Amino acid sequence: MVGSRSAKRTVIVGNPAGLHARPSAAIAQAVRRFKSKVQIRSRNEVVDAGSILELLTLGAQQGSDLVLTAKGPDAEQVLDAVVEELSKRYE
Amino acid sequence: MLQRMEMVNGKLTQAEDGTGSVYVYVSPDKQERKHLVEALKLDEHTLASALDPDELARLEFEPEHTAVIFKRPRNYSSDDRFVFKVASTGLFLFADKLIIVLGDNVPLFQGKQFAKVSSLQEIMLKMIYSSIFHFVEHLKVINAVSDSLEEQINTSMQNKYLLNLFSLEKSLVYYLNGLNSNAKLIERLRNNAAKIGISGESLEFVDDMLIENSQCYEQAEIYSNILASMMDARVSIVSNNLNWLMKTLTIITIAIMLPTLVVSVFSMNVEFPGRTHPLMFWIIVGFALSSVVLVRLVWWLKKW
Numbered sequence: 359m360v361g362s363r364s365a366k367r368t369v370i371v372g373n374p375a376g377l378h379a380r381p382s383a384a385i386a387q388a389v390r391r392f393k394s395k396v397q398i399r400s401r402n403e404v405v406d407a408g409s410i411l412e413l414l415t416l417g418a419q420q421g422s423d424l425v426l427t428a429k430g431p432d433a434e435q436v437l438d439a440v441v442e443e444l445s446k447r448y449e
Numbered sequence: 450m451l452q453r454m455e456m457v458n459g460k461l462t463q464a465e466d467g468t469g470s471v472y473v474y475v476s477p478d479k480q481e482r483k484h485l486v487e488a489l490k491l492d493e494h495t496l497a498s499a500l501d502p503d504e505l506a507r508l509e510f511e512p513e514h515t516a517v518i519f520k521r522p523r524n525y526s527s528d529d530r531f532v533f534k535v536a537s538t539g540l541f542l543f544a545d546k547l548i549i550v551l552g553d554n555v556p557l558f559q560g561k562q563f564a565k566v567s568s569l570q571e572i573m574l575k576m577i578y579s580s581i582f583h584f585v586e587h588l589k590v591i592n593a594v595s596d597s598l599e600e601q602i603n604t605s606m607q608n609k610y611l612l613n614l615f616s617l618e619k620s621l622v623y624y625l626n627g628l629n630s631n632a633k634l635i636e637r638l639r640n641n642a643a644k645i646g647i648s649g650e651s652l653e654f655v656d657d658m659l660i661e662n663s664q665c666y667e668q669a670e671i672y673s674n675i676l677a678s679m680m681d682a683r684v685s686i687v688s689n690n691l692n693w694l695m696k697t698l699t700i701i702t703i704a705i706m707l708p709t710l711v712v713s714v715f716s717m718n719v720e721f722p723g724r725t726h727p728l729m730f731w732i733i734v735g736f737a738l739s740s741v742v743l744v745r746l747v748w749w750l751k752k753w
Contacts, residue, residue, distance in 0.1 A: 374554050379525035379533065383590040410590070411597045411613075417527030447556050448524075 363394075365433035367426045369444050371418050380448050382413035388439040394430025396440060407440060450475040450554070459565045461558050461572070471572060473549045473557060476500070489548065491541055492516065499539020499550040506537075506630035508637040515542045515645050517573065519634055520627035521580035522587045524555060531594065531613045533587055533620035535627040538580070540573050542645065547572055570646050574654055577635065581661050584628060588668055591617055591624075595676060602683050606691045611683060614676065621673035628666040635659050696753075704744050708737035 371377055377400075389396045389408040396407035400422050405412035407426070418424055424444070428437050453469035454461045461471065474481055477500075485491045495516045498504040502523065509516040516539065523536040539550040547569040549557070560582070562575045595617055601610045639655045642648065647655060715721070715733045723729055 374556055375524035376526065379590040380586050382525075383593050386593070409597065410593050411601070414525065414531070414594070415527050447559055 363431065363433045364427070364429045365437050366428075367437050367441060369424050369426065369441055371420050371422045371424060372445065373448055374420050375448065376420050376422070377413065377416060377418040377424075377444075378448070379414065381443060381446065382416075383410055384443045384446070385440055386410040386413055388443050389436060392430070392432045392436035392439070394428045394433045394436045396426060396428045396436055398440075399425040399427070451477075451481060454558070456566060459567060461563060461566060470546045470569065471549065472546060473551075475554045476552055477550060485548070485550070489541070489543075490514075491548070496539065496550060499537055500552045502534065502536045502552070504537045506627075506634040508634055508641065510641075510644070513543060516540070517542070517577070517634065517638075519577050519580060520631050522583050522624070522627070523553065525587075525590075531616035531620070533591060533617075533624065535623045538576070540576060542569060542573055549576070568646075568651075571651055571654075574638075574647070574651060574658065577631070577638075578654070578658050578661070580631070581628075581658065581665055584624060584665050585661075585668070588624070588665070588672060591620060592672060595672070599683070602686055604690065605687060606694060608687070611680075611687060614680065614683065618673065618676045618680070621669055621676065624669045625666065625673060628662060628669060632659070632662050632666065635662055700744075700748065704741050707740035707744055711737045711740050 373381060385407055386409060397404050398407045398413070398416065400416050400418040403416060405416050407413065426437055426440055428434075430436070452473040452475070453464040453466070454471035454473065455464040455469040456462075456471075464470075474485070477485065482496060485496055486493050490511070490513055492509070492511060495509060495511075495518070498507075498518050504518055506519045507517075509518075518537055518539050520535050521538055523534040525533055536552055539548075541548040541550070557576070558572075560579060562579060563572075566572050566575065595614065598610050598614050598617070602614075635655060635658050638645065638647065639652070639659065642652050642655065712733060715736075723732070726732070
């Protein structure tokens with residue numbers, strides 16, 4: 359389909375406290391700025407990255423592999439934004 | 450776990466073994482605790498308080514050091530099930546060193562406020578300030594979670610979203626308690642500034658902290674009041690959603706029941722007029738379907 363793309367990345371959670379409340383909120387907020395839908399897979403669990411409720415139940419610890427999949431017209435850009443949020447250090 | 454830091458050109462950097470002026474003890478083990486109590490003369494009870502999430506924030510003066518226990522939000526984990534908890538942190542300020550004791554491994558000294566530090570007192574104040582900032586950030590998250598839960602409740606018939614909202618309400622009570630406790634601590638720090646060695650700009654910073662903490666407390670109080678006051682309305686929405694489902698199921702049941710009645714009447718093992726009529730089967734089906742239309746018509750006219 360014209361205008362619909364997909365992108366995939368794998369990142370490792372670097373924050374010592376894992377994917378906790380503030381990074382989850384920041385990711386959900388970042389995803390909502392784009393049109394593409396993003397899913398995050400950690401172990402066997404897949405969640406919608408635009409939903410803070412689902413992200414908070416993911417329980418990704420430091421060192422966990424996260425597989426990010428985006429589908430939509432701005433798939434690459436939304437993954438760039440999610441990776442940037444994941445690379446931030448939170449106290 | 451012990452981490453040593455030192456101030457170099459106004460910045461905090463990792464120090465080599467045996468040096469450093471800032472010591473960070475994360476979940477100190479038995480041996481480390483023994484060292485802190487025996488060698489550095491930390492009060493055993495105050496040290497335990499630094500690791501106890503239920504302890505209140507406080508300021509204590511010992512012969513060789515000042516002990517500060519303050520509250521900070523604990524990082525959320527998925528096991529917490531929407532309960533945002535509060536943890537304690539202990540700061541033990543000596544003339545030549547600052548000992549920080551905390552229960553969980555969180556990155557300290559992040560953010561622009563630690564880009565330039567000039568004294569141990571300043572590090573101590575900035576750590577308390579960063580906990581206020583941390584509370585503010587978590588309040589934003591709680592608000593975002595609460596908004597998402599509200600969206601779910603509008604179409605839900607389950608209790609789990611309501612229970613999650615109750616958890617958020619409980620979290621806000623923990624936060625209010627922690628922020629209130631920190632306010633008392635900051636006031637005591639201001640009143641005892643000279644004794645601790647806080648003066649000039651640092652004293653103004655303490656005043657700013659008091660204002661920031663008070664604003665954060667008010668924000669938490671507003672969120673808590675909104676959550677509490679809207680809870681009854683949300684319970685009603687879930688109940689109403691369930692009523693709508695029951696109504697739809699009732700319509701379906703009645704719509705099925707009437708054609709069943711029609712067909713049952715014609716299934717009786719007795720003689721009835723037109724039994725041998727070649728189109729009798731379709732007449733009975735017609736009656737059955739008409740009964741469905743009739744139910745729908747009555748439902749529509751009565752605006753049920």
